[in-house]
Amino acid sequence: MGDRIDISGLRAVTIVGALPHEREIPQPLQIDLSLEVDLRDPGRTDELGDTVHYGLVADRVVAAVEESKDILLERLVARIAEEVLSFDRVDAVDVELTKLRPPLAVDAATTSVRIRRTRADADLPAHTTHRAYVALGSNLGDRESYLRLGVRGLGNVTAMSSVYETDPVGGPEDQGAYLNMVVEVETSLDPFALLRRCQRLESEAMRQRVVHWGPRTLDVDIIQFADMSIDSAELTVPHPRFAERRFVLEPLAEIAPDRCPEGWDSMLESGGVHRRGALAFD
DSSP states (O other): OOOEEEEEEEEEEEOOOSSGGGGTSOEEEEEEEEEEEOOHHHHHHOOGGGSOOHHHHHHHHHHHHHHOOOSOHHHHHHHHHHHHHTSTTEEEEEEEEEESSOOOSSOOSOEEEEEEEETTTTTOOOOOOEEEEEEEEEOSSSHHHHHHHHHHHTSEEEEEOOEEEEOOOSSOTTOOOEEEEEEEEEESSOHHHHHHHHHHHHHHTTOOOOSTTOOOSOEEEEEEETTOOEEOSSOEESOTTGGGOHHHHHHHHHHOGGGSOTTHHHHSOOOSEEEEEOOOOO
């Protein structure tokens, strides 16, 4: 079993059953759910948007049960599974539906039906993910700590370059050297949602935007997002200056050389960028 979210002991009352009195008198039911969800992203980001809102799942499941008038538990339990799988991040679900007062001639506490369904069973498309490349930089305070904050907050980082110490480009002359790196991220976010995440990480690092190209605790820039081209007031991808910056191209070439412009190394002057090694995590 992979990552799971369990919702146990949901109660609802509805019409269900084949006997005449069952078609007239609502019966109490218990619903137990176990959702298969990839929880790596919310484990890193602490953001509700990266997981399944189980409060909404519970509300929609109870509403679906109360509105149904199915004859068989088998049909109702399948309806519940379909409802849960309509949440985009749910890969599969186990559902147990229990009649708390079964109309049997013999003594029995409950009767129940249990099923497991996947997105493929429900004829739903697989989750769409995108590969993005994000550059991080810092030249104030504990630079490595700020880089770690950025990497952890980006979500599912699938590749990570070494850290490079680089001379400042533009801005005030008296600012210190930067630590720079590039990471590859697998994300289900759209480009603008990823941009908002990058901006939130900069805010968490208490970045102050006082001087253009001035010193900063943390800079988080989307360099490329899949093969998309975007030119808007909020976001431009590929990043308009990434092909001019050795402190971006060297770490990018380390993890994704095919994402660098052809002949990039010969087009830029050497110097000013020094590889320090891998970023250390506790």
